[in-house]
């Protein structure tokens with residue numbers, strides 16, 4: 001084989017060898033084999049001295065051409081391998097930003113969850129959602145609701161007073177007053193919110209709890225409307241017909257006034273701490289709006305009537321999740337909420 005042919009064969013061998021290189025070490029040994037000091041090119045060029053001056057020139061320039069071309073190819077192959085190694089590392093070491101890092105994702109507080117559901121049920125019956133402040137005037141909490149200044153029923157509501165003669169609202173009935181002043185009858189409203197009482201706590205009493213006030217003002221509103229709305233609500237909330245009973249109840253702002261009870265779902269009526277071992281739970285004090293209250297709200301009681309109720313939101317939560325002690329609800333105890341969340345979601 002002539003020297004030129006041997007150069008060409010070496011070139012071809014190097015090119016195909018480069019194509020099969022998988023690792024930097026392989027590349028390096030191929031380089032030494034072909035272009036190294038003691039490599040094949042050096043070996044071939046030893047034969048140059050036997051050529052004629054004309055052939056020497058030709059073979060010399062061809063050898064340089066091949067060397068510089070191969071040098072370039074080796075460099076490219078080297079950077080190619082580096083890129084590939086980098087890509088591989090990135091793929092192996094990368095992390096999925098969408099992968100959940102915690103299985104304890106946040107969730108709604110059980111009270112909020114129930115509140116939203118109650119709002120939804122009443123909204124579907126044409127009630128609008130109202131709101132009011134937690135620090136209230138004596139007038140909104142009592143005066144406008146037909147409690148005279150020395151009314152004994154003021155003592156029923158163990159009030160927490162704040163500076164300036166104001167108070168923490170003892171019930172959401174304050175929003176009845178605000179709604180009558182804001183809205184033109186006929187209207188239907190519900191107002192969920194926190195209320196406060198200065199009292200001894202036990203499994204069914206807390207100083208802070210939640211109610212949902214309800215009020216409907218229209219022409220010819222009667223007790224049967226009230227019962228219908230209550231029963232519809234309870235059926236939708238508990239997704240079954242629950243037993244209810246109506247007892248007379250006294251509140252200065254309703255006449256007649258009732259206590260609506262329903263059979264305890266924690267113990268199925270057998271008796272437990274939630275129902276005070278009676279099998280019945282008070283869930284809704286209610287009644288027809290007292291004419292004095294309509295007047296205080298700027299509504300003519302000879303033209304309009306209404307019903308009102310105060311739904312125990314905390315009780316609804318306890319019934320739904322069979323929680324026996326109301327004090328868990330606002331305890332902030334994460335062990336309680338985690339156990340509870342497994343159940344709720």
Ligand code: PHE
Pocket residue numbers: 170171172173251254257285286287308309310311
């Ligand atoms: N506001 C009363 C309470 O919390 C409940 C109630 C509301 C009674 C509406 C009748 C009508 O004690």
